[in-house]
Amino acid sequence: MAIRVLQARDGEEIKEALRRLEVDPYGIKIMAPKAGVFLFYLAGVSRFAANILKQEALSCGGDAALPRKALTGKGKKTDCILIASPAQLGRLKEKLLLQPFGLNNLSRELPAVLDNYLKEEFKLDLGRFKLEPGKKPLVMGIINITPDSFSSDGLYGKGAGAAAGRALELCGDGADILDLGGESTRPGVKPVSLKEELKRVIPALKKIARTVKVPVSVDTYKPEVARQALDNGALIINDISGLRDPAMAKVCARYKAAVVVMHMQGRPLSMQKNPVYTSLMTDIIGRLAGSMETAAAAGIDREKIIIDPGIGFGKTVRHNLEILKNLKELKVLGSPILIGTSRKKFIGEILNAETGERLPGTIASCVLAYANGANIFRVHDVKQIKQALKLSSAALNRISYD
Numbered sequence: 171m172a173i174r175v176l177q178a179r180d181g182e183e184i185k186e187a188l189r190r191l192e193v194d195p196y197g198i199k200i201m202a203p204k205a206g207v208f209l210f211y212l213a214g215v216s217r218f219a220a221n222i223l224k225q226e227a228l229s230c231g232g233d234a235a236l237p238r239k240a241l242t243g244k245g246k247k248t249d250c251i252l253i254a255s256p257a258q259l260g261r262l263k264e265k266l267l268l269q270p271f272g273l274n275n276l277s278r279e280l281p282a283v284l285d286n287y288l289k290e291e292f293k294l295d296l297g298r299f300k301l302e303p304g305k306k307p308l309v310m311g312i313i314n315i316t317p318d319s320f321s322s323d324g325l326y327g328k329g330a331g332a333a334a335g336r337a338l339e340l341c342g343d344g345a346d347i348l349d350l351g352g353e354s355t356r357p358g359v360k361p362v363s364l365k366e367e368l369k370r371v372i373p374a375l376k377k378i379a380r381t382v383k384v385p386v387s388v389d390t391y392k393p394e395v396a397r398q399a400l401d402n403g404a405l406i407i408n409d410i411s412g413l414r415d416p417a418m419a420k421v422c423a424r425y426k427a428a429v430v431v432m433h434m435q436g437r438p439l440s441m442q443k444n445p446v447y448t449s450l451m452t453d454i455i456g457r458l459a460g461s462m463e464t465a466a467a468a469g470i471d472r473e474k475i476i477i478d479p480g481i482g483f484g485k486t487v488r489h490n491l492e493i494l495k496n497l498k499e500l501k502v503l504g505s506p507i508l509i510g511t512s513r514k515k516f517i518g519e520i521l522n523a524e525t526g527e528r529l530p531g532t533i534a535s536c537v538l539a540y541a542n543g544a545n546i547f548r549v550h551d552v553k554q555i556k557q558a559l560k561l562s563s564a565a566l567n568r569i570s571y572d
Contacts, residue, residue: 181206181256181288186567203256208287210252210280213452217243219271220250226269227252230261252280259284286504292545293473294428294506296405299385301346303476303506303545307559310347310387310548311340312512313378315370316354333374334381341382343553347406347546348382350375351389355410357442357482357515367395372402379403387430393417400425406476410434410483412461419468428474430508431461435484445484450492451499454479458503476546478508482516490516494535497542510548511535512555533558541566 184205188198215223217240224234232254240248254262259280266277291304301308313336337348352370353362362370371388379386379402387406388399393415396407400421408430413419422429433454435445447453458477465475477500479493490511500507511517517531518524529551536547536555540562549555 180290182290183567203260205255207253207255208259208284210254210283211249211452212252212276213249213449214247215250216271217246217248219269219273219276220248222269222271222273223250223252223266223276226265227254227258227262230254230258230265232258232262256284283502287498287501289501289504292506294476295473296385296428299405301385307540307544307563308346308546309344309552309556309559310349310508310546311337311343311345311552312548312550313337313340313348313350313374314354315350315352315374330373330377334377337378337382340552341384344556345384345552347385347387348378349387349389349406349408349548350378350404351408352395353390355389355438355483357438358440359438361438364392364394367392368398371395372398375399375404376402387428391415391418393421396421396427397425400427406430408432408478410438410480412457413464416464416468419464419470422465423469426471426474428476429465429470430476430478431458431465432478432483433457433480435480438483441484445486445489447489450485450489451496454493455500455503458500462503462505472505475505476508477503477505478510481509481511482514485516487516487519490514494538494542497539497544501543506545507543508546508548509536509539509544511539512547512549512551529554537562 181202185198185202188201193201220234220236220240224236227234232252234253235251237248239245240250263277263281266273291302294301294303313333315333340348350371352367367390375386375388385405386403387408388396388404389408389410390396390399391409391411396418399407406428407422409418410432412431412433435441462475466472479497479500481490481493485493497507497509512532513525513528517528517535521528521531523531532549532551533554536549537558540559547555547559
């Protein structure tokens, strides 16, 4: 007898293992929800609710892990970890509907969170462009119209023609999206004026939008730059501030644009001065959820929101690695995940590599991010990242290599 332990990372891989065994489709439908066990981290739950949750979870075949103080009656609030399969969660949902202390609300929230977490494909309608993040990894090529880019690839002063030429080169390398920026947001940099940013971005954007056959994003946190960019061919606004300025959300909603909302602690000038978090992933998820609520309140279609955890924006090397390791946690928000690690300082610090020597580290970080749920990759080296992700897709059975 040969025995193997099967590694099933998600519900689809569980179903695939059963299909390979030639299990009846009806049997797969019944058994797949029993196979996967999920850990739901619940923060700030009432101690009374946590103890009831544990008893009800046990009665359904699951469990809930509580700190000692919650079991001994100390403190009003606690965190806990609910352990349940989808089938157990379905039974637990019915029991929690009858319970007090907010557990009836939790009975509705948990299935919705799990549905978001299991979502694999998205549709991004950009008018004449229809993208499907998740169906395949999308690569976003970077075009910097700046004199002080950390990656030394800025096209400042070289004219709109040079920017359009770079755009064509990136598209030839396989870029699915282009991201045009006129203000460096590297740590410690001072902001540029509205007038200067418009001078850098708009002429290049006009030329690029007429030249390429992929959607163009503009990297800005200024609503007026966004407005003029959307007037001149941009279809996505990449806002590193996560819609801190309410006017930005209104502009994007008015133009029915897609928006990337990013997590950033502080501002570029000071963000790397000893960034500290009580719980990094909890903070990122909470703030991105707030940005998504701002977007929705302004009228931005939920299907047009992309989230970015902000690698290198108010994070230490250890924080960046923690994000890459736990990136899949962001899936609870139910939106495509964009990751931007390309040539960044944390890669250089780990590998002792200068900016121009960071391609291997960038490839490794993108492949890891892809395996952990990222959908869109903002990079300088499009061709190499595209190849690495294609191979990863084939190995993970996410695309056919035939």
